[in-house]
Amino acid sequence: MSTRSKLISRRAFLQGSALLAGGAAFAAAHADMGIDSASGRIVDETVRVTVPDLPKAFDGYRIAFFTDIHLGIWVPDEWVAWGLEKLRAHSPDLLVLGGDYILANDNPVWPMLGLIRNEAYAGMDSEDATPLIFSTAAKLLSSYSPPDGIVAVVGNHERWNSIELFHDAFRRYPAIRVLVNEELSVQRGSESLLIFGSDDYLTGLPAVPPAAAIPGVSARVLVTHNPDYVSEVLKRDAARFSLALCGHTHGGQVRLPGLISMAAPVRDTRFLAGLVQVDGRWVYTSRGLGMVGLPFRVNCPPEITTIELKSA
Ligand SMILES: [Fe+2]
Numbered sequence: 001m002s003t004r005s006k007l008i009s010r011r012a013f014l015q016g017s018a019l020l021a022g023g024a025a026f027a028a029a030h031a032d033m034g035i036d037s038a039s040g041r042i043v044d045e046t047v048r049v050t051v052p053d054l055p056k057a058f059d060g061y062r063i064a065f066f067t068d069i070h071l072g073i074w075v076p077d078e079w080v081a082w083g084l085e086k087l088r089a090h091s092p093d094l095l096v097l098g099g100d101y102i103l104a105n106d107n108p109v110w111p112m113l114g115l116i117r118n119e120a121y122a123g124m125d126s127e128d129a130t131p132l133i134f135s136t137a138a139k140l141l142s143s144y145s146p147p148d149g150i151v152a153v154v155g156n157h158e159r160w161n162s163i164e165l166f167h168d169a170f171r172r173y174p175a176i177r178v179l180v181n182e183e184l185s186v187q188r189g190s191e192s193l194l195i196f197g198s199d200d201y202l203t204g205l206p207a208v209p210p211a212a213a214i215p216g217v218s219a220r221v222l223v224t225h226n227p228d229y230v231s232e233v234l235k236r237d238a239a240r241f242s243l244a245l246c247g248h249t250h251g252g253q254v255r256l257p258g259l260i261s262m263a264a265p266v267r268d269t270r271f272l273a274g275l276v277q278v279d280g281r282w283v284y285t286s287r288g289l290g291m292v293g294l295p296f297r298v299n300c301p302p303e304i305t306t307i308e309l310k311s312a
Helices: 010-029 078-089 109-113 128-139 158-163 164-172 227-236
Strands: 043-051 064-067 096-099 151-152 176-178 180-190 193-196 220-223 243-247 274-278 282-285 303-311
Touching: 043 282, 064 078, 078 128, 078 303, 128 158, 128 164, 151 193, 158 164, 220 227, 227 243, 227 282, 243 303
Parallel strands: 043 303, 064 096, 096 151, 151 176, 193 220, 220 243, 243 282
Antiparallel strands: 064 303, 180 193, 274 282
């Protein structure tokens, strides 16, 4: 993908800056007890992977990976702003968004129990909350664009809520390019890195194509919300990707001894969280930022991630 001029108006820029500043102030105010005492500190993860077929021009290429934000009553806008600010400090080349952008809760028990962190959506049913949260998520996530821009994939919660409202909201922010079984080619001189964003495995029809046959183009980053799709690809044709970036699992979210996974389990537990190498291919599954089912995490802190690519 060639470098694009930022299509952000001055007003949007100022709004984004204000949000980032708000995020920083929020983080500072909560520095002693972590970003949130119930969920644990958001971990700023950096992962370096050596990719044998990576073109030399991409040695040191940095991808900021932000997934499963689940903006809603349990995840305040400030957490997202804080995450973006921390990612920006790593000077990434590209921001990748891994899906599951909202949690439109209509269970009255949480407000009754006082378990609300984001009053903007308290007391709303999911029909009213869904367009508002999608819109807010798109606005927040488009407020910081690295030189090679922002790409986003679809998660199961987009279809469970409304795929039309998701696309309507994200389309309003051209800084974000939504990839549904689509590929971008990032250029560095005559060399290229492919970024393929797949459809969601649980609710859609993901289809990463065969390995690129273009001379000099051999490294592909597969971005797919659910790592179970990676398992399918590995069984059939591992050469279709060099590195896969996934979310969905929340790392288990609540990890008690003997209970490996509470939220969004995967069939292939090799990909519950973290970095794994299979058949010479790298797979990284982020624990993500948000929560589903319960408004907390145990032994499984939320994360933001910077992936640095190294050539062999
Ligand atoms: Fe999720």
